[in-house]
Amino acid sequence: MTALGVRQRKPRPLLGSHAFLLVLTVALLAPVVWAILSSFKPAGEIIRNPLGFDPATFTLANFRGMFQDVPIGSGFLNTGIVLVAKGAITMLCAPLAAYAFAKYRFAGRNLIFGTVLLTLMLPTIVLVIPLLLEMKELGWVNTYQALILPGSVDAFAIFWMRQVIAAVPDELLDAARVDGCGEFGIFWRVVVPAIRPGLAGLGVLTIMNIYNDFVWPVVAASSSRMATLQVVLSTLAQNISGNRVDADYATVTGELLAAASIALVPLLILFIVLQKHFINGILAGSVKG
Amino acid sequence: MTTRSVSPATKVFREPAVEPRTRAPRQRRRTLPLRRLLAPYVFVLPFVLVFLAFSVYPLFFTLRLSFTDWHGSGAAHWIGFDNYRYLLTSSGFWSTLGNSGVLWLLIVPAQMVLAVLVAVLLNAIKRLRGFYRVAFVVPFVTPLVAVAQIWIVLFDQDNGAVNAMLGAVGLPPVGWLVTSGWAKPTLALLFLWKTTGFVVLIVLSGLQQIDRGLYEAASLDGAGRMRQLWSITVPLLRRSLMFSLVLQTLAVFQMFAEPYVVTKGGPYTSTTTAGLYLYNHITRADLGTGAANSFLLVIVVMAVSLLFVRLLRAED
Numbered sequence: 001m002t003a004l005g006v007r008q009r010k011p012r013p014l015l016g017s018h019a020f021l022l023v024l025t026v027a028l029l030a031p032v033v034w035a036i037l038s039s040f041k042p043a044g045e046i047i048r049n050p051l052g053f054d055p056a057t058f059t060l061a062n063f064r065g066m067f068q069d070v071p072i073g074s075g076f077l078n079t080g081i082v083l084v085a086k087g088a089i090t091m092l093c094a095p096l097a098a099y100a101f102a103k104y105r106f107a108g109r110n111l112i113f114g115t116v117l118l119t120l121m122l123p124t125i126v127l128v129i130p131l132l133l134e135m136k137e138l139g140w141v142n143t144y145q146a147l148i149l150p151g152s153v154d155a156f157a158i159f160w161m162r163q164v165i166a167a168v169p170d171e172l173l174d175a176a177r178v179d180g181c182g183e184f185g186i187f188w189r190v191v192v193p194a195i196r197p198g199l200a201g202l203g204v205l206t207i208m209n210i211y212n213d214f215v216w217p218v219v220a221a222s223s224s225r226m227a228t229l230q231v232v233l234s235t236l237a238q239n240i241s242g243n244r245v246d247a248d249y250a251t252v253t254g255e256l257l258a259a260a261s262i263a264l265v266p267l268l269i270l271f272i273v274l275q276k277h278f279i280n281g282i283l284a285g286s287v288k289g
Numbered sequence: 290m291t292t293r294s295v296s297p298a299t300k301v302f303r304e305p306a307v308e309p310r311t312r313a314p315r316q317r318r319r320t321l322p323l324r325r326l327l328a329p330y331v332f333v334l335p336f337v338l339v340f341l342a343f344s345v346y347p348l349f350f351t352l353r354l355s356f357t358d359w360h361g362s363g364a365a366h367w368i369g370f371d372n373y374r375y376l377l378t379s380s381g382f383w384s385t386l387g388n389s390g391v392l393w394l395l396i397v398p399a400q401m402v403l404a405v406l407v408a409v410l411l412n413a414i415k416r417l418r419g420f421y422r423v424a425f426v427v428p429f430v431t432p433l434v435a436v437a438q439i440w441i442v443l444f445d446q447d448n449g450a451v452n453a454m455l456g457a458v459g460l461p462p463v464g465w466l467v468t469s470g471w472a473k474p475t476l477a478l479l480f481l482w483k484t485t486g487f488v489v490l491i492v493l494s495g496l497q498q499i500d501r502g503l504y505e506a507a508s509l510d511g512a513g514r515m516r517q518l519w520s521i522t523v524p525l526l527r528r529s530l531m532f533s534l535v536l537q538t539l540a541v542f543q544m545f546a547e548p549y550v551v552t553k554g555g556p557y558t559s560t561t562t563a564g565l566y567l568y569n570h571i572t573r574a575d576l577g578t579g580a581a582n583s584f585l586l587v588i589v590v591m592a593v594s595l596l597f598v599r600l601l602r603a604e605d
Contacts, residue, residue, distance in 0.1 A: 001361075014413070014414060017410045020410065021410055024407065025420075028424055028486070032598055034443070034450060035437075050453045051450055095359070096335070096336070097336035100329035100332035101333070102305070104329035104332075106329040109329070112337065115340075119344050120595065121539060121590060122587055123543040123586055123590070124542065124543060125567050125583070126584075126587065127347045127348065129571055129580060129583075130346070130350035131343065134346070134350075149339065149343060150343040152343075153336045158336065160447070184328070208429075212434075214433060215546060219571075230432060233434045234434050234549075249448075251446070253445075256438045256441070256549065257442060258531070259436045264431045264432055266431045267432065268430060268431070271423075273420075279422055279490065282490045283494040
């Protein structure tokens, strides 16, 4: 066997693997690192010397300008309110419904779940027109209800949780029944503890989706008072791409990067703290073979 | 584990051996399943209520709207298939669908190959594995609008960092976002950067379910690394690949925020995706046409998704 050289060649491909992965890692991290570093540079320097970074010129001017120009504080507040309320609804409704879909047979199950799969295939924007009209009908335009309720139990959350719960052995549920556990008790005391990684995954995915949501808030919360963080950010971007020969081009660029940095930091921190749960959660929720 | 296919409800009736023959069971059997029969309805109720109000109702509303000429106020006139006919014969619809198609070609095949490659490598190495996994998920957790803004600044023709790097090695600047030829690849790069990490995780979870013994058996039979990848890994990853393929196809055809923020659909209409075109109908209060456009898009996306499902199933 050793004569074939298989064993000797082994270290080489591994070295190649690391080189390949390292190059990719640098490419993936570079834009984020660059944006955060650049946001601390004087606005003119970002344009004149986009690649270099001189610690001596460190400044918070971009952040100060950004706080003056756009209501980023209220953007954070609105996003926070929506995040808590919508996240709570998703985390309560989705696992419970998914449990029913995964472990019970009942009339209408296939019909309801089929509709769920259908809406999973629909482009999100398809529902924007009728939802907006519905909000007008209800008098909810530019309200928190409008930002919170639609999409609070989306098809993806149900689909995802059903995958996770289907992996819980039926024997476990039956054993709890023999012990006299009620149907909800089984969900709460047997299923929930068994699917903790999947729940954590859903939690982080939900937080991310709500935090990053853009299409619906742009339409439903057009007033600046209700604008979420992402909507506030996009108005900054409109200034720059809509008006290329802006006299304040450098200033807007600096503020743009400051805004982008401030928006990505909370989720980055959350992810780094919860990375193990997040990755295990995704691994738990993905398709089973 | 072998009785998995038997549902819990029927199992109770099929296992008389568990309950010895006494007089009582008949009654208990009745009361127990009743609670169990009602439970799922209680569990799905909150979801169904929200789902009916904010997903199913709007869905049927859109369907009806697509057969009218409604512009958001006044009376709606039933015009049959006119909106569909208009769209199917308009160059705008086809060219934006074409734009999305080109973006799909630029993104999805590369993404699948890259994701399988990275996942296989991540699965094989031990050192730095956690570090790479984190790095690959960082783009996925950054807000899209923030990434889009970074892209605007990075790929600026005159002052961007990318052109500065090209200049450093003596290459001429490229009009990344302002020329029709480059705008699509630049957007595709944004999408690839943003979402490949997620696909890597899905593929990785598929890989972890493959029996290691298969590889040992194969290498005893003299199969090389590439042969193992092609004959064991890829076929057994079929479900994960199908899942990601459908998910990413949906995402590409729905792509809206990226072109909306970065290019506004330009230059000319080179980055007006199917999703953005739909949005343009809404902003012009051309609601009937927008609704019809939605359903045409759904049909296209479903057809493409089903095609993948078929293709990957056919190999069974």
